[in-house]
Amino acid sequence: MRAKQTDPQILSPAAPGFWRSPLRGPWLTALLGLVLLAGITVLVVTGLLSYAAYNPDLAAVNDKTPGKGLLGFYLFAWPTRPHWLYRLTQGVHVTLGVVLVPVLLAKLWSVVPKLFALPPIRSVAHALERISLLLLVGGVLFEFATGLLNVQLDYLFPGSFYTLHFYGAWVFTAAFAAHVALRLPAAVRVLRERGLRAPLREPAVRRQEPPTDDTGSGLVSPRPAPMTLSRRGLLGLVGGGSLLLFAVTAGQSTGGPLRRLALLAPHGGAEPGRGPNGFQINKTAALAGIGSPDTGDGWRLEIRGPGGSVRLTRAELLRLPQHGALLPIACVEGWSTPDQSWQGVRLRDLAALVGARERPPGVLVRSLQRHGSFRQAALRDNQVRDPRSLLALRVNGADLSPDHGYPARIIVPAAPGVLNTKWVASLTFGEL
Ligand code: HEM
Numbered sequence: 381m382r383a384k385q386t387d388p389q390i391l392s393p394a395a396p397g398f399w400r401s402p403l404r405g406p407w408l409t410a411l412l413g414l415v416l417l418a419g420i421t422v423l424v425v426t427g428l429l430s431y432a433a434y435n436p437d438l439a440a441v442n443d444k445t446p447g448k449g450l451l452g453f454y455l456f457a458w459p460t461r462p463h464w465l466y467r468l469t470q471g472v473h474v475t476l477g478v479v480l481v482p483v484l485l486a487k488l489w490s491v492v493p494k495l496f497a498l499p500p501i502r503s504v505a506h507a508l509e510r511i512s513l514l515l516l517v518g519g520v521l522f523e524f525a526t527g528l529l530n531v532q533l534d535y536l537f538p539g540s541f542y543t544l545h546f547y548g549a550w551v552f553t554a555a556f557a558a559h560v561a562l563r564l565p566a567a568v569r570v571l572r573e574r575g576l577r578a579p580l581r582e583p584a585v586r587r588q589e590p591p592t593d594d595t596g597s598g599l600v601s602p603r604p605a606p607m608t609l610s611r612r613g614l615l616g617l618v619g620g621g622s623l624l625l626f627a628v629t630a631g632q633s634t635g636g637p638l639r640r641l642a643l644l645a646p647h648g649g650a651e652p653g654r655g656p657n658g659f660q661i662n663k664t665a666a667l668a669g670i671g672s673p674d675t676g677d678g679w680r681l682e683i684r685g686p687g688g689s690v691r692l693t694r695a696e697l698l699r700l701p702q703h704g705a706l707l708p709i710a711c712v713e714g715w716s717t718p719d720q721s722w723q724g725v726r727l728r729d730l731a732a733l734v735g736a737r738e739r740p741p742g743v744l745v746r747s748l749q750r751h752g753s754f755r756q757a758a759l760r761d762n763q764v765r766d767p768r769s770l771l772a773l774r775v776n777g778a779d780l781s782p783d784h785g786y787p788a789r790i791i792v793p794a795a796p797g798v799l800n801t802k803w804v805a806s807l808t809f810g811e812l
């Protein structure tokens with residue numbers, strides 16, 4: 381007891397002897413690392429696609445990321461087909477992000493002795509490595525924290541997580557790329573040498589002396605504790621955790637029988653109930669401050685364009701040619717609805733009413749809503765031109781419900797839900 385208390389080998393987390401799990405070692409770290417490499421690469425790509433899908437370069441109203449500057453170098457016109465594109469990319473981003481949490485925690489656990497290693501800095505090269513590790517570990521924790529808060533807290537803090545998550549993604553991605561370049565060769569070598577299965581089948585190490593498989597990694601404990609869990613058991617725990625998270629998350633994007641299991645899905649807004657308007661509601665009319673005085677008989681849609689402006693009642697809109705489109709709502713928070721059958725007036729037909737018949741331009745959409753986020757959104761010309769882009773008046777054969785945007789809302793194929801403005805007050809076609 382006495383010896384233990386005075387032995388720095390045991391007391392300080394910086395001492396190699398402090399960390400005693402016999403499971404740590406280069407093989408485990410390499411395996412978890414490769415799983416994360418695949419998963420995080422998909423997260424980076426789908427995340428950057430999500431940013432492009434906002435049309436952030438189009439008008440100040442869409443983007444809440446001030447001074448993104450060079451970071452927007454890759455932006456492109458987000459396509460309108462396939463119509464489930466954003467439903468897929470953002471469903472993957474959020475579901476995969478949630479599912480990777482146990483893998484990430486296990487990976488961090490597997491390298492924790494290295495994070496505490498002393499002295500913290502031995503040389504300039506070592507200092508650079510430590511800084512890159514700080515950006516890597518800090519960055520990944522930051523991205524997961526802001527991402528999960530974004531999904532769970534929804535719009536409690538409009539805008540803030542979104543901006544932080546975007547800048548954080550670039551910092552993290554740079555550190556991640558450097559880390560992969562430095563460590564991938566060693567990880568591949570360990571897995572090649574030892575195989576994927578053999579280390580799982582090895583009998584539990586019961587000896588209390590240091591194992592012989594350390595390749596100077598500093599991961600293997602010099603004084604391992606007796607084994608309480610096999611490697612197979614640990615990986616089973618991690619995989620089982622991921623599987624469970626998948627089961628309670630994926631349904632918010634896939635629909636079908638999994639939807640009822642989607643316990644982690646945001647339940648904000650209201651219970652959508654049954655019937656034609658019985659699909660997920662993001663922000664209710666009451667929350668948005670929209671009441672019947674605004675949306676009753678006095679409501680007019682204001683349309684402006686290069687050839688002038690017109691004001692139309694809902695009855696007049698219903699007398700224009702009506703078209704249908706089967707499209708989902710796919711929220712940036714990852715949840716989505718199956719395709720709904722929308723009916724209304726094509727955006728390009730409305731553009732034609734105000735002098736933009738040939739090559740209709742983009743449009744700025746404003747809502748009746750006076751406070752909060754998503755009151756307005758800019759759509760690109762390719763979105764206005766798509767024949768399935770509608771000012772929707774009805775859904776699944778019934779009038780829109782107040783919560784889904786009555787008297788009129790936007791619906792655009794393949795776009796993030798946030799661009800589908802509800803309770804539309806005006807459309808301005810032209811320069812954005
Ligand atoms: C290393 C990991 C990650 C990277 C590099 C990454 C990257 C990105 C990027 C670049 C965007 C677009 C910009 C933005 O909307 O802020 C984005 C959006 C988003 N990400 Fe991630 N992400 C990661 C992990 C996660 C995780 C773990 C979750 C949650 C499970 C998550 C949830 C979201 C959400 C909800 C959005 C949409 C935010 C919004 O538009 O309001 N992300 N991500």
Ligand SMILES: Nc1nc2c(c(=O)[nH]1)N[C@H]1C(S)=C(S)[C@@H](COP(=O)(O)O)O[C@H]1N2
Nearest residue numbers: 660661662663711747754797798800801802
């Ligand atoms: N005016 C207004 N339009 C809005 C929103 C909003 O808060 N206000 N939320 C947007 C978001 S983020 C989504 S995901 C969709 C959700 O549409 P739904 O509630 O009909 O499912 O509406 C979009 N249109």
Ligand SMILES: [Mo]
Nearest residue numbers: 711712797798
């Ligand atoms: Mo959304």
